[in-house]
Amino acid sequence: xxxxxxxxxxxxxxxxxxxxxxxxxxxxxxxxxxxxxxxxxxxxxxxxxxxxxxxxxxxxxxxxxxxxxxxxxxxxxxxxxxxxxxxxxxxxxxxxxxxxxxxxxxxxxxxxxxxxxxxxxxxxxxxxxxxxxxxxxxxxxxxxxxxxxxxxxxxxxxxxxxxxxxxxxxxxxxxxxxxxxxxxxxxxxxxxxxxxxxxxxxxxxxxxxxxxxxxxxxxxxxxxxxxxxxxxxxxxxxxxxxxxxxxxxxxxxxxxxxxxxxxxxxxxxxxxxxxxxxxxxxxxxxxxxxxxxxxxxxxxxxxxxxxxxxxxxxxxxxxxxxxxxxxxxxxxxxxxxxxxxxxxxxxxxx
Numbered sequence: 202x203x204x205x206x207x208x209x210x211x212x213x214x215x216x217x218x219x220x221x222x223x224x225x226x227x228x229x230x231x232x233x234x235x236x237x238x239x240x241x242x243x244x245x246x247x248x249x250x251x252x253x254x255x256x257x258x259x260x261x262x263x264x265x266x267x268x269x270x271x272x273x274x275x276x277x278x279x280x281x282x283x284x285x286x287x288x289x290x291x292x293x294x295x296x297x298x299x300x301x302x303x304x305x306x307x308x309x310x311x312x313x314x315x316x317x318x319x320x321x322x323x324x325x326x327x328x329x330x331x332x333x334x335x336x337x338x339x340x341x342x343x344x345x346x347x348x349x350x351x352x353x354x355x356x357x358x359x360x361x362x363x364x365x366x367x368x369x370x371x372x373x374x375x376x377x378x379x380x381x382x383x384x385x386x387x388x389x390x391x392x393x394x395x396x397x398x399x400x401x402x403x404x405x406x407x408x409x410x411x412x413x414x415x416x417x418x419x420x421x422x423x424x425x426x427x428x429x430x431x432x433x434x435x436x437x438x439x440x441x442x443x444x445x446x447x448x449x450x451x452x453x454x455x456x457x458x459x460x461x462x463x464x465x466x467x468x469x470x471x472x473x474x475x476x477x478x479x480x481x482x483x484x485x486x487x488x489x490x491x492x493x494x495x496x497x498x499x500x501x502x503x504x505x506x507x508x509x510x511x512x513x514x515x516x517x518x519x520x521x522x523x524x525x526x527x528x529x530x531x532x533x534x535x536x537x538x539x540x541x542x543x544x545x546x547x548x549x550x551x
Contacts, residue, residue, distance in 0.1 A: 292341035313395030339467030
């Protein structure tokens with residue numbers, strides 16, 4: 202059993218509750234999702250819940266359904282609870298769903314702090330940090346870069362410098378569960394950081410870090426493969442974990458694909474140095490690619506600038522696909538409306 206405050210309840214949700222409160226419904230937080238069922242945590246107890254049919258029917262997209270971290274109102278029953286209402290989110294970490302489908306997938310909701318976890322072995326990639334950072338800034342949460350497995354790293358100063366260049370102005374913490382380096386620093390962030398989500402690729406050690414922060418074995422872990430230093434999936438679903446002493450952790454499965462979703466503001470914040478330099482360019486419409494006298498190209502690392510352009514192209518391409526999808530949806534709605542109108546007049550004329 203938990204208090205609402207230990208689960209992350211705050212004034213943002215209290216205001217909504219004062220407008221929506223019903224004596225027969227209980228406030229709860231989504232702790233896990235599994236094939237359309239939701240494990241909820243409330244002041245009473247943890248339980249499994251499903252969606253009220255009306256809530257599922259009225260959801261125009263997956264993004265309008267509950268995600269781990271969401272606050273909901275539920276009707277408690279002996280066997281399984283029913284979710285009746287989804288609170289407005291204060292933040293959300295989203296990506297485009299994998300594959301060709303143009304749809305938003307919410308990885309975590311109502312997150313205050315994001316640990317962007319990468320390992321200091323052959324998996325380390327500064328460009329990937331920039332991608333995660335873009336989505337973290339877009340989410341509305343505060344990012345922290347966690348460089349894990351320091352005990353396996355032979356060139357820590359160089360890799361840390363690369364990470365700090367990729368995440369300018371963002372706090373960076375070096376950690377190792379073998380030596381204990383950085384673990385207490387993570388605990389302090391979690392205690393003061395509200396709800397903290399851990400995001401990163403497979404095998405970077407997110408589950409091991411959670412066990413270390415909690416100082417007990419709660420998440421299953423596995424070793425990385427010897428051949429390529431890549432890890433195996435150990436977390437199979439997103440899970441909310443209440444931390445004794447304060448804070449909430451949100452673990453996520455490792456992601457092999459992280460496509461942007463409405464991330465223009467996130468790009469601007471992740472690459473603020475580039476956008477500041479752009480104001481000094483010789484031409485107002487400079488693309489920062491081929492123009493002579495470009496202040497950005499003269500000052501910036503080529504790989505960082507290339508990644509900036511790459512993320513911008515992805516964002517523009519996704520925006521065009523969203524426009525196409527919206528036009529297609531409106532066309533279909535118009536056809537359905539005209540079909541109904543024609544049917545009405547045919548039946549009236551009989």
